[in-house]
Amino acid sequence: MKTYTNPIYAWKRSADQDGAPPRRPVIVVGAGPVGLAAAIDLAQQQVPVLVLDEDDTVSVGSRAICYAKRALEILDRLGCGERIVRRGVEWKVGRVFFRDEQVYSFDLLPETGHRRPAFVNLQQYHLEECLVDRLAELPKAEVRWRNKVVAVTAREDDVLLRVATPEGEYDLSCEWLIACDGSRSPVRALLGLEAEGQVFHDRFLIADVHMKSDFPAERWFWFDPPFHPGQSALLHRQADDVWRIDFQLGWDADPELEKQPARILPRLRSMLGEKALFDIEWASVYTFACRRMHRFRQGHVLFAGDAAHVVSPFGARGANSGFQDVDNLIWKLKLVLAGRAPERLLDTYDAERVAAADENLLNSTRATDFITPKSKVSRTFRNAVLALAKHHAFARKLVNSGRLSLPHVYRESPLNTPDREGEAFSGVMVAGAPAVDAPVESKAAPWLLDHLRNGFTLLAFEGAIPNKAAEALAHDPVACRILRVGGGPDGDLGDRAGHLRERYDGRPGTCYLLRPDQHVCARWRRFDIDDVRAAIRRATCND
Amino acid sequence: MAALNTGPNMAAPDDFYEDLIALHRDLSEEESALVNAKLVLLLANHIGDPEVLAAAMAAAREDVVASGGSS
Numbered sequence: 179m180k181t182y183t184n185p186i187y188a189w190k191r192s193a194d195q196d197g198a199p200p201r202r203p204v205i206v207v208g209a210g211p212v213g214l215a216a217a218i219d220l221a222q223q224q225v226p227v228l229v230l231d232e233d234d235t236v237s238v239g240s241r242a243i244c245y246a247k248r249a250l251e252i253l254d255r256l257g258c259g260e261r262i263v264r265r266g267v268e269w270k271v272g273r274v275f276f277r278d279e280q281v282y283s284f285d286l287l288p289e290t291g292h293r294r295p296a297f298v299n300l301q302q303y304h305l306e307e308c309l310v311d312r313l314a315e316l317p318k319a320e321v322r323w324r325n326k327v328v329a330v331t332a333r334e335d336d337v338l339l340r341v342a343t344p345e346g347e348y349d350l351s352c353e354w355l356i357a358c359d360g361s362r363s364p365v366r367a368l369l370g371l372e373a374e375g376q377v378f379h380d381r382f383l384i385a386d387v388h389m390k391s392d393f394p395a396e397r398w399f400w401f402d403p404p405f406h407p408g409q410s411a412l413l414h415r416q417a418d419d420v421w422r423i424d425f426q427l428g429w430d431a432d433p434e435l436e437k438q439p440a441r442i443l444p445r446l447r448s449m450l451g452e453k454a455l456f457d458i459e460w461a462s463v464y465t466f467a468c469r470r471m472h473r474f475r476q477g478h479v480l481f482a483g484d485a486a487h488v489v490s491p492f493g494a495r496g497a498n499s500g501f502q503d504v505d506n507l508i509w510k511l512k513l514v515l516a517g518r519a520p521e522r523l524l525d526t527y528d529a530e531r532v533a534a535a536d537e538n539l540l541n542s543t544r545a546t547d548f549i550t551p552k553s554k555v556s557r558t559f560r561n562a563v564l565a566l567a568k569h570h571a572f573a574r575k576l577v578n579s580g581r582l583s584l585p586h587v588y589r590e591s592p593l594n595t596p597d598r599e600g601e602a603f604s605g606v607m608v609a610g611a612p613a614v615d616a617p618v619e620s621k622a623a624p625w626l627l628d629h630l631r632n633g634f635t636l637l638a639f640e641g642a643i644p645n646k647a648a649e650a651l652a653h654d655p656v657a658c659r660i661l662r663v664g665g666g667p668d669g670d671l672g673d674r675a676g677h678l679r680e681r682y683d684g685r686p687g688t689c690y691l692l693r694p695d696q697h698v699c700a701r702w703r704r705f706d707i708d709d710v711r712a713a714i715r716r717a718t719c720n721d
Numbered sequence: 722m723a724a725l726n727t728g729p730n731m732a733a734p735d736d737f738y739e740d741l742i743a744l745h746r747d748l749s750e751e752e753s754a755l756v757n758a759k760l761v762l763l764l765a766n767h768i769g770d771p772e773v774l775a776a777a778m779a780a781a782r783e784d785v786v787a788s789g790g791s792s
Contacts, residue, residue, distance in 0.1 A: 555754070555758075558751075558754045559758045559761075559762070561758075562755055566762060566763070570763075573762060573766075
């Protein structure tokens with residue numbers, strides 16, 4: 179590749195290979211985006227973590243490139259959001275073309291007052307490098323490259339691993355194993371577990387092209403374009419003047435043949451024009467499936483990211499949902515390790531993230547059915563929708579080139595406390611929803627989400643919460659911090675523009691209880707310390 | 722909630738039928754299929770109510786699938 183050289187992370191012999199290492203609290207298998215994020219989240223909260231990876235570098239090829247607002251907010255909490263956003267390309271507008279005409283465009287974040295954009299595009303290798311560097315800053319974390327797990331024994335209270343290295347094999351044990359080892363998860367296979375679902379009969383050519391171009395930073399999707407008749411195509415801008423181009427090829431295409439530059443170049447020339455100057459950085463032909471494991475928790479083994487669930491790429495729901503898995507899992511694991519919550523709290527990781535995976539699978543399957551119609555009549559309806567979309571607004575809602583990743587709302591979660599009878603709220607901040615960001619006035623940090631870090635927080639609007647109550651909550655076994663919104667000497671956060679009041683329907687007295695992953699788990703119109711404590715017990719399975 | 726109205730609801734049914742057939746005049750089978758699909762989508766959006774649409778879909782499929790072929 180012209181714009182990127184993969185770093186090599188040297189294998190070092192570990193002292194564990196020459197002795198009987200003690201049982202570790204947590205081992206993460208896989209140093210991809212999800213495994214690295216899990217390790218950062220643990221280590222920055224002082225939980226020792228060991229990461230094992232069979233390779234010695236970051237992603238080969240750009241692979242996952244679209245990081246959604248919620249994933250960026252999680253990366254902010256992990257201490258690497260800023261670097262990733264600066265390195266990448268921000269976008270929020272998508273355009274859909276049918277044959278030679280634009281049929282409609284959409285804006286994924288039309289309102290202002292958000293720290294992070296709707297999306298940042300960045301090659302997966304850049305993102306992984308940022309995560310590897312961040313992890314290296316944390317003394318509680320260690321990564322062992324070229325350490326391949328070759329045997330897993332899941333016992334009642336712990337997990338035993340056999341690990342192969344360039345200098346032979348050795349054994350490790352841990353209380354909890356987090357498997358983030360990708361869609362073909364060796365850990366899953368070694369345990370005899372499966373991910374079930376649907377394989378789609380279509381092939382796609384993915385090509386990264388280095389080119390100076392004044393195309394805007396937008397997502398462009400074509401159905402049946404003149405340069406690639408009968409199929410679809412997708413264009414995304416990435417960092418370093420690299421462009422991602424995706425060509426649908428159909429099931430009958432020969433993947434080996436299509437990977438040859440002699441086949442790729444004419445396709446690119448017909449799309450980009452005869453005069454365009456470009457180099458191919460990387461190309462691959464892929465198929466995809468939509469499937470998930472039956473359960474993401476198997477005793478003391480926890481599956482996250484592609485190891486647990488895979489979706490089609492349309493909608494950017496792979497890596498983004500993997501970050502949300504980590505966000506959901508790590509605070510729970512930390513409480514369980516600290517003895518402040520029972521193990522069954524981890525069953526709610528399974529319940530909440532299975533529900534999220536099903537939402538992603540549904541969206542991604544529907545997009546795939548629109549993009550790759552499976553019958554003649556399905557294609558006719560698809561083309562009818564596209565033909566109507568140019569002139570009729572209703573049809574634009576039916577065009578599905580991928581429903582782009584949004585965070586799942588844990589509406590049905592057992593961790594939620596229902597609203598008090600008679601208390602009504604407007605807006606989207608229901609129990610289970612992730613906290614919506616907003617600008618705030620504060621000496622500490624200018625965005626709400628910066629103030630919601632690694633613990634339970636009660637966001638309290640202009641209400642009199644007695645200092646004694648605040649003090650008591652701060653010293654509970656599962657502590658809760660009070661964050662007061664509104665002017666006056668007691669206010670922690672100013673809200674002069676009124677974004678918080680508006681987004682949270684925050685009348686005086688209103689309180690939101692936010693979990694460590696920034697999701698709402700209870701809300702009230704009036705503070706009551708007993709209700710707050712009961713809600714925290716419920717959200718930690720201590721009830 | 723609204724139910725699917727399958728009683729007589731057109732002032733001039735013969736006029737409608739003539740227009741419907743005329744709509745497809747000189748069209749190939751493929752073009753006709755596209756016009757029909759567009760018509761279904763336009764009408765479905767006009768109706769909007771998911772229960773009415775579901776009832777209409779079920780009624781449309783009735784007696785079409787060969788016996789024993791319920792799916």
